[in-house]
Structures are given as C-alpha cells and as structure tokens.
Amino acid sequence: MKTPTVADYPLAEKHGDDLRGPRGRTLDEVTLEAVMEGRVGIEDLRITPEALHAQAAIARDAGRETLARNFERAAELIDVPQDVIMQTYEMLRPGRVRTHRELAEQAEMLRRDYGARQIAEFVERAADIYLRRGLVERG
Amino acid sequence: MTRTPLPNRWRRYSDWDERPLRLDRFARDDAEHGFAAFRSPSDPSPGVEIAQGRIAAMDGVLAHDFDMIDAFIADHHLDPEIAPEAMAMDSAEVARMLVDMNVPRTELVRLAHGMTPAKLADVVSRLNALEIAFAYSKMRPRERPGNQGHVTNAKDDPLQLAADAAIAVGLGFDEIETTMRVARNSWANAMACVVGSSVGRWGTLFQCSSEEAEELRIGMAGFTSYAETVSVYGTEKSFTDGDDTPWSKAFLVAAYASRGIKARCTSGGGAELLMGFHEAKSLLYLEARCLCLQRGMGVQGTQNGGIDGAPLTATITGGMREMMAENLLAVWLDLECASGNDARATESEIRVGAKIMPYLVAGSDFICSGFGTILSYDNSFNASLFNGEELEDFLVLQRDFEADGGLTPLTETSALELRRRAVDAISAVFEELDLAQPTEAMKTSVVQASGSRETDSFSTGATTRISAEIERRGLTVIDVIRALAKRGFEEEARNLLNLVKLRVSGDYLQTSAIVRDGQVVSAINDPNEYGGPGTGYRLDEARREAISGIRDTLGQNEVLRDQALHKKAEARRIAYLDGGDAEIGRDGNEVVIGISPAFGLQLFRTTGGHNLSEVLACLIRGVEGAGGVARVVRMHHTADTSFLGLSAARMAGSGIGIGLQAKGTAIIHARDRLPHNNLELFSNAPITTLDHYEGLGRNAADYALEREVEPVLVPTKGEALGARFHAQVAIIHAIETSLVDPDRAPEPVAVKFLGTGGEGAA
Numbered sequence: 001m002k003t004p005t006v007a008d009y010p011l012a013e014k015h016g017d018d019l020r021g022p023r024g025r026t027l028d029e030v031t032l033e034a035v036m037e038g039r040v041g042i043e044d045l046r047i048t049p050e051a052l053h054a055q056a057a058i059a060r061d062a063g064r065e066t067l068a069r070n071f072e073r074a075a076e077l078i079d080v081p082q083d084v085i086m087q088t089y090e091m092l093r094p095g096r097v098r099t100h101r102e103l104a105e106q107a108e109m110l111r112r113d114y115g116a117r118q119i120a121e122f123v124e125r126a127a128d129i130y131l132r133r134g135l136v137e138r139g
Numbered sequence: 140m141t142r143t144p145l146p147n148r149w150r151r152y153s154d155w156d157e158r159p160l161r162l163d164r165f166a167r168d169d170a171e172h173g174f175a176a177f178r179s180p181s182d183p184s185p186g187v188e189i190a191q192g193r194i195a196a197m198d199g200v201l202a203h204d205f206d207m208i209d210a211f212i213a214d215h216h217l218d219p220e221i222a223p224e225a226m227a228m229d230s231a232e233v234a235r236m237l238v239d240m241n242v243p244r245t246e247l248v249r250l251a252h253g254m255t256p257a258k259l260a261d262v263v264s265r266l267n268a269l270e271i272a273f274a275y276s277k278m279r280p281r282e283r284p285g286n287q288g289h290v291t292n293a294k295d296d297p298l299q300l301a302a303d304a305a306i307a308v309g310l311g312f313d314e315i316e317t318t319m320r321v322a323r324n325s326w327a328n329a330m331a332c333v334v335g336s337s338v339g340r341w342g343t344l345f346q347c348s349s350e351e352a353e354e355l356r357i358g359m360a361g362f363t364s365y366a367e368t369v370s371v372y373g374t375e376k377s378f379t380d381g382d383d384t385p386w387s388k389a390f391l392v393a394a395y396a397s398r399g400i401k402a403r404c405t406s407g408g409g410a411e412l413l414m415g416f417h418e419a420k421s422l423l424y425l426e427a428r429c430l431c432l433q434r435g436m437g438v439q440g441t442q443n444g445g446i447d448g449a450p451l452t453a454t455i456t457g458g459m460r461e462m463m464a465e466n467l468l469a470v471w472l473d474l475e476c477a478s479g480n481d482a483r484a485t486e487s488e489i490r491v492g493a494k495i496m497p498y499l500v501a502g503s504d505f506i507c508s509g510f511g512t513i514l515s516y517d518n519s520f521n522a523s524l525f526n527g528e529e530l531e532d533f534l535v536l537q538r539d540f541e542a543d544g545g546l547t548p549l550t551e552t553s554a555l556e557l558r559r560r561a562v563d564a565i566s567a568v569f570e571e572l573d574l575a576q577p578t579e580a581m582k583t584s585v586v587q588a589s590g591s592r593e594t595d596s597f598s599t600g601a602t603t604r605i606s607a608e609i610e611r612r613g614l615t616v617i618d619v620i621r622a623l624a625k626r627g628f629e630e631e632a633r634n635l636l637n638l639v640k641l642r643v644s645g646d647y648l649q650t651s652a653i654v655r656d657g658q659v660v661s662a663i664n665d666p667n668e669y670g671g672p673g674t675g676y677r678l679d680e681a682r683r684e685a686i687s688g689i690r691d692t693l694g695q696n697e698v699l700r701d702q703a704l705h706k707k708a709e710a711r712r713i714a715y716l717d718g719g720d721a722e723i724g725r726d727g728n729e730v731v732i733g734i735s736p737a738f739g740l741q742l743f744r745t746t747g748g749h750n751l752s753e754v755l756a757c758l759i760r761g762v763e764g765a766g767g768v769a770r771v772v773r774m775h776h777t778a779d780t781s782f783l784g785l786s787a788a789r790m791a792g793s794g795i796g797i798g799l800q801a802k803g804t805a806i807i808h809a810r811d812r813l814p815h816n817n818l819e820l821f822s823n824a825p826i827t828t829l830d831h832y833e834g835l836g837r838n839a840a841d842y843a844l845e846r847e848v849e850p851v852l853v854p855t856k857g858e859a860l861g862a863r864f865h866a867q868v869a870i871i872h873a874i875e876t877s878l879v880d881p882d883r884a885p886e887p888v889a890v891k892f893l894g895t896g897g898e899g900a901a
Binding site: 006009010011012013015016019021027030031032035036040041042044045046047048051052054055058059062063064066067068069070071073074075076077078080082085086088089092093094095119122123125126129130132133135 | 203206210211214245248249355359375379382384386387390392394395434435437438439615624629636640650658663
C-alpha cells in the first residue's frame, strides 16, 4: 500500500483483503470458522508495525502530528516483550533508578536489540530531563 | 401576663437545612491555598520566546528552569512555527473566534498548536458558560455524540456483570468500564463484562480499570479494548507523588497502542489541590498544562472535567463552569473528550440536572466518562452523576430537548431477554471452561435483580477463585469465543470476534473512535464540521423516534381504554335518562348541577379516581342535606367549567349552579356573576375527595338559601399536578370538546342511582 491518507480510512473496510495480521492472515481470513478449527489464534489478533505506520500516516494527513509520532513509537514496541516493556516503564517512574546511566543503557538496549530508535531517543531525553530535575544522578 | 418569646430564627432556614443541597459543602475562594477556578495571582502571564527554532522561554519560565511538564510541553506540544503567530493574537479575539460559527474548527485547532497553557487558559476564561457550551459543541472532534457507562457491582458477581453489561450495550453505551471491589477479581470481571457486552450487537468497547501492568496483560489477552487510567497532573510534584512522570506516562500510551488498545489519559481540575501540590495556581491553568502535555504525548484523547476532583471543584465559585472550560480546552487541542459528568459532585438533584444540561445539548464524544448504569451502591467507582436510579431521567431529558445523549430507551421485555441471554452466555462459558457451575437459582436471582443486594449468586471469594484460575491458565478471548460457539451462542461468538479484530487494523486507535452499526466512526471519517444552523450533528428521523420512545406514553387510545374499563360497573350504579328541553327552575331552593357533554357517556371516572356516579351522588347529598333541591342538567353547548357552572346557575330557581366536568373539576357559580368570577372552584380534580364534593354541594345550597358560607378548600402538598395529569387532562378534555354542539340546548337528566354497582348510590 502506498502511504495511506484519510481516504483509506477505515483500513479494515477499505483494505480488509490485504490488511494482514502478524502471521500473515488477512483480516477477511479471520472468521469464526477459522477460530473453531484452530487455524486462528490470539496471535493473529495483534496489530502489526505496518498497520500502526498506516494509522500514523492517516493521523498525519488529518493534521495530528503528535498522534502520528505516538503510533510510530508504538510500532517500535510491538516486538518488545511484555516484561521488557514493563521494566522500561518501571525505570521511567520516579525514584526507580539512581543514575542517568541506567536509563541511557536501557535506551541503548532498546535501540540495539529491537531497533527502537525513536523510543531510545525518547528514553534518553527523559534521562537528561530527570538529571536536570534531580530525579537521577550523573554517573 | 405571658410574653410571646422573640423569634430567633425564620423557620424557612430550618426547611432549607433539610434539603439534600445542605449536605453539599462550599469553599470560599482562596487562591493562595489553591481554591481558585479560573484565575490566581500565581498564574503566569502568557508568553513565549523562540531562539534558533527552539522554545527559549514559555509562560515566564526560561528553558533551563523548565520543570518536567514545561519541558515536555516545549518538546512535544508547542509548535515553534505557529507559536509566534498564535501567541501574538489578542486573547479576546481568539475567544470570539471560538464562538464564531464562521471560523472553522480546523483553523482554531491549528492555532492551539502554537499556544502555551497560560494563553489557552486566558482565552477560554473570557467565555461565559453558554459560550463555553457553544464553543464545545463546535470544537468537539467527532460529529456523532456518544456515552460511556460503568458496569460494576458490590460483590464483583460475574453473572450480574454480564447481565448489566448486556443492558448497557442495549441502552447504546459506546464504551463500558468496570473495576473491582477486590483487585484480584479483575480477570473474572473482564471475562464477564466482555461476554455480556457481546449480547445483542457488537462494537461496545470495554475496559477493566486495574493496576497498570495487569490492565495491559488483560488487554493482551483480548478481553479489553481500551484504557483510560493513564493519569496526568499539572504540577511536577503531583506527578511524581502520583508515581509517574510525563515520560513514563507517554511511554505507557505508546505501549497501549503497540498492543492495539485504544487509550486516553485522565486529568481534571482539583486533582492537584486534592494531592496538596497546587502551587497556588488556578484549576484551569493547571488543567491547561495537563492537556498540552496530553496532546504532546500523542494520546488520542482525554477523560477530563473534574473526574475524581469534580466534587471538590464543584465547591468553588465557578467550579461547574471551570469543568466545562477544561473540556473545551481538550477538544480545542483536538483530543477526544470523555467529558466527566462522572463522580457525583452533589447531593442536589437540581445541581445534577444543571450539570448535565450543557453537555446534553452541546453533545460530547462521551457525555459521561462513566454514567452509572448500575444502582449507585453497586458502583465500585463510587456513585456517578447519573446512576441506574436516574437513568430514565436522562432518557427523558434527551426527549425533552431532542438532544442525543447517546442512549436509547429499552423496553421491559427486551431488557429481561438481554439479561437472561447474558447470564446464560457467561454461565455456558464458565461451564465449558470448567471455571464454575452456576445454578438455575443463582441465574434467576440475577436476571430479575435490580442490584446486588437482591442476588443469590457467587460470593466475592468464589469469584476470586474463578479470576485466579483464568489468570493461571492464561485463558484468552479466543477460549471464550470457542466456548460460546460450542454452546450455541454463535451470534455472541461472532460479535466478540469482530470486537477483537478491531485491533488488527488499529482503526479504532484514531481520535474519538467508536463503533456504530459495525463500523468504526471517528474524527477521521465523521469529523465535526459545525458551521451554524443546519450543519453539524442533527437528529435524523429514526434517531429522533428512538429517543422519543420512552415507556408509558399516553395517547387518546390509552385514555379511552382506561375509561371504558369502568363503563360496565357504572352502568350498574347509575342511569342517565336524558331528554326534553331543560327549563328555568322556579323553586328558590333549587341548585342546578350542570354536567359536561361526555359525562357518563364516554367518560366514567375523574382524574382523582372517583366514579362519576359517586361524585354526582355526593353533590346531590350535599345540596339536599343543607335543605336545597338538586336538579341535574346536561350541557351540550360547552365543556368549559366556568360556562357549565354559569349556565347551570342561570337555569336554577335559586340562581346558584354547580358545573361539573367528567374529569372532576367542579365549580359553584351564580347567575349574575362574570364567567370567570365564580363563587368556589375545585381546580385540582386529582386530589379532590368525595367529602370535598359533598361539601361543595352543601355550600351551593347555603348560597341558594343566603346563609353564611365557609368555602371548601382542597389542600395541596405542592405536587406538580400538571406534570402528573395534564397529558391525560388534555386528552379527556378533547373527548369532551369533540361532543360540544354550540347550538344544542341543555337537556334535563333524570339520574337514577341503581345501587347495585357497589358504593355511590344516593
């Protein structure tokens, strides 16, 4: 699909035949019969980075730049396991980590292991602000 | 000599003390201690400085002094390209643009991207309550209004949750939200509500408000479709005291989107004041910071307008207006708005009604961010502004103002069917997944119960065991769909699958998204483009009819049917032998009773519930008991009380007549008086007793015999008799007037009391 616009929305209606879940099933293939036969499971009912990027493009086309960026950050988190997500969230909460370096290392790990470039920058920026506001120490 | 003691109180104050309003407490304005709705001396003046394309100062704070909130807003919300233009505009001029239907919403949204919190607050504080409501109506993102409801109960009983979720869906709520009395019951609550919400139609989004990590896990198991527990605050200290930062919350917002779950933030005036970190700033300014932060995070929407702080905000001068202003800021910033009207901010039903009105007529993405669909004692979020008790009041308000509050009346039959189906569905799922075996007695008690105090169902402890089992076995919505389909609940299984499929496309992650008739509807494909009368959201004929369809409405058929019920019994009590021409009486003791055209022919009972035979017998007994002579005449030329009475008086030997309408209104008149200047009138037929009628007859005779008369008074308790009876009265009167023949002379009526129809024979 070329960069979608508001005219492509809702994707499920306009592109239900080529919108695919994480295991390659199109939305139209996800039927009750397929669920009953065990061909479709919860794994087929997750959003994909492609879908989130498409929604980001639609949001941007509608003038919602910040919403688009959130969807793009979210796209980077899709393959990040739940425990890593919760661990990162915990680290971002006040008083959980002592030093700027711990946050910077988490950011680097997210960039390296999951290709989460924007998320990494986001965490690094948090670390800088936390340092300035005294939530973490240099070190 | 006894002295009358000096009064020390006007007892009206004691009456006022008894009103529910006096349970509300009110706080004096005190900006230094945070009690200021719109303005505080500590609020900064709006301002921005930009250097090399970056924000160098905002609202009087230099970049290197920014706290976390300032920094986040400067990074993500404030657009340096637009800020110079937007900040240079006169606030009064922008305020006028907000209420100018010729200025498009999109232009105002663009300008908001370049405004600081202090600027935004400065603009909306210039609008009065009506202007705020109008601007809100123009600025809200989605055209179609919607509503959200709470589904909880005091026992966390899953059978009742399923039944109540089905009812909420049936009523038209676009989102339902549950929470628990016992936190561990979250999995059982989620499964029960989502099964209940699949009965009848699909598309109601569902959330289970619980601890952040658990809420995300329940979402990943497919049970929930949205979250709104991402709270943000307007001061740094409140934020960290709430155990978060703008970055941790923004990260969470992205995490929800990555799992295909719709999310909105929560904020609201009074939160910082409740937490004790208000920095002596006004509620509105702090909320403006919260909202700029939310737009910056890229969350699609907010739940604001007091929320948990609403009861506190409502104690402050202008508090209700401030909550409206907060909601306006949210939609101006292009955020979906679930506009509060949530925690019950008052004990006064009048304040409740006043609070909801602007939202009902303006419309809102979600008018309530938690309408209590259940009884108030079952609301685990605490009582809402509107609860199950007052649900019909809300339905009637929609009808009164032809305003779409997102709800549709349910018939009693369909409500019972929905409850039965939902309870059977969740029971089948529990049995199929080997989680529990609800008995028929449990199910029946829940189907008919108004609230959990009436049920004999799962104990809270039993539910905890079910919940633990769902979590331990890692059951997902797929297991539930399979169980439903296996047990014959195929429609519910399909509904549920459709709901979960939403997350694959992510269409419902866009701003203000809901599902209507199987389609995602959001600010993208249903944008609010209000531009004056005839534009924006209007009720179409089908929707208007749906809103109009409240229960127990009256029409002429109902009234005639009701009257006909008494026809046979009356025929056994009384016979009206009409005929001939009525003459003017010559007996000076004679009182004429003039009855109305339909009296005893089509109408048989007064609005006070008295048989007409009894009323007539009492009047005659009264006249005769006082030494008068009664003669009954039927009028054909009028059905009006005054003219019935005056015409009767003109035919009476004494010159005194009684006019009596079939609905029970009665009058004493004298022949020389002006039509509307009667001697006595019983205008409140619904509360007029037979003794009153007998007294009226006695007095008529006393007037005839020129005795001293003490008028009969029918005491009222101040009931809204018009509201109770006027629809019926107007229909009855139309039946009377349809028989009026202006040229037909009065007829004498020989009344014969048969004494076989029970009481009332003279």
